[in-house]
Amino acid sequence: MKVKILGSAFEDLDRARLFYETQEPGLGTYFLDSIFSDIDSLLLYAGVHRKVFGSHRLLAKRFPYAIYYKLQPGSTAVVWRVLDLRQSPGKHAKALK
Numbered sequence: 001m002k003v004k005i006l007g008s009a010f011e012d013l014d015r016a017r018l019f020y021e022t023q024e025p026g027l028g029t030y031f032l033d034s035i036f037s038d039i040d041s042l043l044l045y046a047g048v049h050r051k052v053f054g055s056h057r058l059l060a061k062r063f064p065y066a067i068y069y070k071l072q073p074g075s076t077a078v079v080w081r082v083l084d085l086r087q088s089p090g091k092h093a094k095a096l097k
Helices: 007-023 027-040 089-095
Strands: 002-005 055-059 065-072 076-084
Touching: 002 027, 007 027, 007 076, 027 065, 055 076, 076 089
Parallel strands: 002 076
Antiparallel strands: 055 065, 065 076
């Protein structure tokens, strides 16, 4: 299995990193380390997560974030959004269209 992260997911991650970095210095880096660890788990577990809004949703372990990905032929998990679960579900549905 391969994992590909799209630009939209990197934008989500950068916004979240900046938010956490303003809360406490170093927390933004810890956030990224934690989320990338969760994304790395897709190498083994891609496809086992529940589908929400038409995409598989992996819930992050340490932060209230959801990693949305789709499976492509050729054993590739494409991460295309990393969204804050503290937002309304309507915002998630809109972001995932």
